[in-house]
Amino acid sequence: MRSAVLQPVIAVALAAALTGCLHSERIEEFGGPTMGSTYSIKYVRSEGVAPQAELKAATEAILAEIDLQMSTYRDDSLIEQFNRAPAGTCQAMPKGVLDLVRAGDRLHQESQGYFDLTLEPLLDLWGFGPKGQGEAVPDAERLAEVRQRVGQQHLKIDGEQLCKDADVQVDFNSIAAGYAVDLIVERLGELGVTSYLVEATGELKAAGFKPDGSHWRIGLEAPRDDQRVAQRILQLDGYGISTSGDYRNYFEENGQRYSHTLDPLSGKPVNHKLAAVTVADPSTLRADGLSTLLMVLGPDAGMAFAERNGIAAFFVTREGEGFVTQGTTAFEQLFAAGDEQ
Incomplete structure (x- = not known):
C-alpha cells in the first residue's frame, strides 16, 4: 500500500527533474584523427563543465603526448628510440610508458606468456607491423631467427628507466588506446564532465546519464x-x-x-x-x-x-x-x- 502511494510521487519528481535537464543540459561532441584512426568524445554539457574548446585542447594534448611517447609509426617517439638501442640499454622514460610496461607485465604473468609487448619484430616479419615488407608467410629459418628477439622477460624497470637485456622492441598497440581513453576520462572529469562517451580507435568508456535520463x-x-x-x-x-x-x-x-x-x-x-x-x-x-x-x-x-x-x-x-x-x-x-x- 505504501509503495503504491509513493510511486506516482517519485515518477512526478523524476519527470520534473528531467524537464529541467532538457532545458539546461545537452549533448555536445567533438573528435578528430589519432593513432592512424580517429577519436570521438560525446558528453553532457551542464553547469560547471569547461568550454568545449578547452575540453578538446586537453584531449588532443593527451593524444599528442601518447603519440610522441609510444608510437611505433614515428622514428622520434621515445619507444622507437628505445627499440633502436642495442641490448643492455637503459633509457629514462615518463610515467606513462612505465605504467604500460607494468600493465603488460601483469598480463604476461597472468597468462604464462600469451600476452607480450615485444612482438614488433614478428609483426613486421608477417607484414602487419610498421616496418613490414608486405604480407607473406616467412620461412622457418627466418621465423626462428626473429623469435630470438622476442620476449617480455627481457624488459626490466629500474627506477625511472626502462632496460632490456636482449635486442627486443616494444609495441604498445595492444593497450595504448585503452590507456588513452582512461587518461582522457580522468582529465575531462577534472574539467567538470560527469556524463560522457569517450572513444579512441574503437576502445571506449561511458558513464553517467544523458539529458533524457537514459x-x-x-x-x-x-x-x-x-x-x-x-x-x-x-x-x-x-x-x-x-x-x-x-x-x-x-x-x-x-x-x-x-x-x-x-x-x-x-x-x-x-x-x-x-x-x-x-x-x-x-x-x-x-x-x-x-x-x-x-x-x-x-x-x-x-x-x-x-x-x-x-x-x-x-x-x-x-x-x-x-x-x-x-x-x-x-x-x-x-x-x-x-x-x-
Whole structure:
C-alpha cells in the first residue's frame, strides 16, 4: 500500500527533474584523427563543465603526448628510440610508458606468456607491423631467427628507466588506446564532465546519464567484412569496452587465412575459430589488453581463462557459414538487466 502511494510521487519528481535537464543540459561532441584512426568524445554539457574548446585542447594534448611517447609509426617517439638501442640499454622514460610496461607485465604473468609487448619484430616479419615488407608467410629459418628477439622477460624497470637485456622492441598497440581513453576520462572529469562517451580507435568508456535520463548505449559489431551490423546493444555506466577481432586485418596465402593476431609462444598467427572477443572492465587499458589476450588464447582456452579470472567477456566464434556467441558469467551478470538483443 505504501509503495503504491509513493510511486506516482517519485515518477512526478523524476519527470520534473528531467524537464529541467532538457532545458539546461545537452549533448555536445567533438573528435578528430589519432593513432592512424580517429577519436570521438560525446558528453553532457551542464553547469560547471569547461568550454568545449578547452575540453578538446586537453584531449588532443593527451593524444599528442601518447603519440610522441609510444608510437611505433614515428622514428622520434621515445619507444622507437628505445627499440633502436642495442641490448643492455637503459633509457629514462615518463610515467606513462612505465605504467604500460607494468600493465603488460601483469598480463604476461597472468597468462604464462600469451600476452607480450615485444612482438614488433614478428609483426613486421608477417607484414602487419610498421616496418613490414608486405604480407607473406616467412620461412622457418627466418621465423626462428626473429623469435630470438622476442620476449617480455627481457624488459626490466629500474627506477625511472626502462632496460632490456636482449635486442627486443616494444609495441604498445595492444593497450595504448585503452590507456588513452582512461587518461582522457580522468582529465575531462577534472574539467567538470560527469556524463560522457569517450572513444579512441574503437576502445571506449561511458558513464553517467544523458539529458533524457537514459544510459549511454553502444553496439557490439558483428564480425562481417561486407557491412556493419550491431550484434548486441549494451548500456554502459563506468565500464571500458574493447573488442579484438581478426575479420578486418588478415591475408590469405594458398587458401590459408593468416590473422594479424600473433601467438607469442609460436611466433605465428593464431589458428582457431574465434572471430572476435569483447571485454568490459572498469579500466579501459585492462579491457584493451585482455581482449587481445583472449583473442590469442582462442574460444576454449580464452573462455576458461576469462571464467577463472572473473572477466566480463563476449566471444564470437565461427561455426560453419555463421557465428555462435557466448558471454562469460561475469559478462551476462553485468549486462543482463539493461542490454538488448
